[in-house]
Amino acid sequence: MKKFQEPPFKQNAIALGFTLGVHAIAIVGLLFLGLSKPPEEPKKLTTILVKPEDLPQSLQQSEQQVTADKQAPEVVSPNVDPTLPENIPVAPPPPTAQQLAAEKQKVEQAQQAKLAEQKRKADEAARAKQVEEQRKLAEAQAQKQRVDAEAKRQADAKAKTEAEAKRRAEQSAKAEADARARQKAEQDAKLKQQKAAENAKLQAQQEAKRKAEADAKRKADADAKRKADADAKRKADADAKRKADADAKRKADADAKRKADADAKRKADADAKRKADADAKRKADADAKAKSDSDAKRKADADAKRKADADAKRKADADAKAKADADAKRKADADAKAKAEADAKRKAEAEADAKAAAAKKAEQDAAQKKADAKRIASTAKRDFEQKIYRAWNMPSGSSGQRASARVTLSDSGAVLSVVVSASDPDVKASVEAAVRAAAPYPMPDDPVARREARSFTSSFTAK
Numbered sequence: 001m002k003k004f005q006e007p008p009f010k011q012n013a014i015a016l017g018f019t020l021g022v023h024a025i026a027i028v029g030l031l032f033l034g035l036s037k038p039p040e041e042p043k044k045l046t047t048i049l050v051k052p053e054d055l056p057q058s059l060q061q062s063e064q065q066v067t068a069d070k071q072a073p074e075v076v077s078p079n080v081d082p083t084l085p086e087n088i089p090v091a092p093p094p095p096t097a098q099q100l101a102a103e104k105q106k107v108e109q110a111q112q113a114k115l116a117e118q119k120r121k122a123d124e125a126a127r128a129k130q131v132e133e134q135r136k137l138a139e140a141q142a143q144k145q146r147v148d149a150e151a152k153r154q155a156d157a158k159a160k161t162e163a164e165a166k167r168r169a170e171q172s173a174k175a176e177a178d179a180r181a182r183q184k185a186e187q188d189a190k191l192k193q194q195k196a197a198e199n200a201k202l203q204a205q206q207e208a209k210r211k212a213e214a215d216a217k218r219k220a221d222a223d224a225k226r227k228a229d230a231d232a233k234r235k236a237d238a239d240a241k242r243k244a245d246a247d248a249k250r251k252a253d254a255d256a257k258r259k260a261d262a263d264a265k266r267k268a269d270a271d272a273k274r275k276a277d278a279d280a281k282r283k284a285d286a287d288a289k290a291k292s293d294s295d296a297k298r299k300a301d302a303d304a305k306r307k308a309d310a311d312a313k314r315k316a317d318a319d320a321k322a323k324a325d326a327d328a329k330r331k332a333d334a335d336a337k338a339k340a341e342a343d344a345k346r347k348a349e350a351e352a353d354a355k356a357a358a359a360k361k362a363e364q365d366a367a368q369k370k371a372d373a374k375r376i377a378s379t380a381k382r383d384f385e386q387k388i389y390r391a392w393n394m395p396s397g398s399s400g401q402r403a404s405a406r407v408t409l410s411d412s413g414a415v416l417s418v419v420v421s422a423s424d425p426d427v428k429a430s431v432e433a434a435v436r437a438a439a440p441y442p443m444p445d446d447p448v449a450r451r452e453a454r455s456f457t458s459s460f461t462a463k
Contacts, residue, residue, distance in 0.1 A: 015147055022140040026133045033126060191391070199390045202463065206386055213382075217375075232360075239356070246349065250342060257338055261331055268327060272320065279312070369448065376444045377452030384441050385458045392434035395426040398462040403431045406457045411450060413440035431460055 287305060291298055384407070403422035410416050418435045422428035444450045 012147070015143055019140045019144055022133075022136045026137055029129060029133050033130075195390055195393075198394075198463075202389050203386070206382075206389065210382055217378075221371075232364075235360075239353070243349065243353070250345065254338060254342065257334070261334060265327060265331070268323070272323065276316065279316070283309070283312070373446055373448035373452055376446055376449035380442070380444050380449065380453040381456040381458070384438070384453075384456065387438040387441065388431075388434050388458070389460070391438040392460065393430055394462045395424075395430055398424060398427050398430075401427045401462045403427050403460045403462075404457065405431055405435055405460065407435055407455070409439075409441055409443070409454045411443060411454070413443045415439045427462060 291301075293301075388405075401422065401424045403420055403424075405421075406419045407415065408417045415436055418432055420428045420432045420435075422431065444453055
């Protein structure tokens with residue numbers, strides 16, 4: 001098997017340091033370019049023409065002196081007589097203002113050209129530096145990618161090697177398991193062939209016994225189901241009657257409450273009418289007395305009476321309306337309260353009925369599940385007995401001998417304990433050996449049935 005060696009830690013550290021250094025240089029360069037002050041633009045040159053006479057006297061003298069100083073080294077003193085008129089030196093004319101301005105402009109242009117050249121060189125250096133940094137960054141990234149690719153390739157190779165080793169181990173384990181299974185199957189087949197003749201008669205007897213037990217169990221199940229159905233019907237009838245009685249009582253209570261409210265309203269209306277009649281009679285007596293007192297006062301009394309009548313009528317109407325509104329509100333509140341109570345009671349009864357039905361159904365389901373588990377466990381126990389009979393090697397001369405075995409199994413069907421009771425020690429030993437030889441036993445899938453089937457007691461008779 002080829003062994004892939006991982007790169008040493010030192011090379012990884014150097015690559016990582018190189019990558020970090022390149023990144024640091026790139027960040028510093030970017031910060032320098034971003035924080036540096038940009039070069040100023042060259043100032044615009046302005047040409048101004050000045051006449052010599054406009055210049056100050058001191059400036060003209062200084063310019064003449066500078067010109068004379070500059071030209072003095074260039075003049076060669078001839079070896080002649082300076083007193084002669086033709087040998088007297090003539091001073092050159094002073095420079096004009098235009099010449100001075102042109103000279104000044106040339107100097108400024110030279111300075112601007114120098115600044116532009118410096119700026120160009122700085123830009124080229126910055127671009128070259130940036131290109132170099134980008135190149136180094138690209139090389140670092142490429143190096144990192146190569147390292148990652150190499151690590152991934154080695155990891156893939158290692159995973160492939162592990163998968164191949166795991167597959168070979170699984171194949172080897174599977175081959176070994178298949179060999180053991182074939183060996184066990186051959187042993188079982190041989191044992192089955194040896195005991196086929198002896199078990200044929202026993203199977204017929206067991207089949208007849210199982211059929212009789214199944215018929216008895218079927219009849220018992222039918223009786224139990226018939227009894228359970230009768231109990232359920234009786235309980236349902238009792239519940240329906242109790243619910244009908246409760247509905248009738250609730251309806252009677254509601255009718256009585258409505259009748260009491262109607263009687264109270266009639267009584268209130270009669271009281272109001274009686275009070276109104278009494279008020280009207282008192283008013284008529286007062287009117288008759290006022291009329292008999294004075295004819296002159298009759299008009300004033302009539303006006304006062306009309307006003308009082310209007311006020312009394314208005315007050316009576318307001319009182320009657322307020323009373324009617326209060327009665328209506330009281331009645332509406334009573335009706336709403338009664339309705340709410342009835343709804344709450346009906347809801348509570350419905351919830352109670354639903355809970356009772358759910359509890360009943362849960363109880364029935366639990367009973368059915370338990371019965372099914374017992375039935376499955378019983379069938380499994382019968383299968384266990386048949387398997388034990390098939391594995392039982394009965395001792396010679398033990399015909400008619402009986403033995404009882406109490407067996408405890410694990411969830412997987414392995415034998416945890418076996419207790420055999422028999423008068424003949426050979427029969428006892430053979431039954432115990434048969435119980436252990438028949439293991440493991442096929443346990444039911446249902447947890448309750450499996451728990452029921454873990455312990456069973458069977459009787460065996462030698463033939």
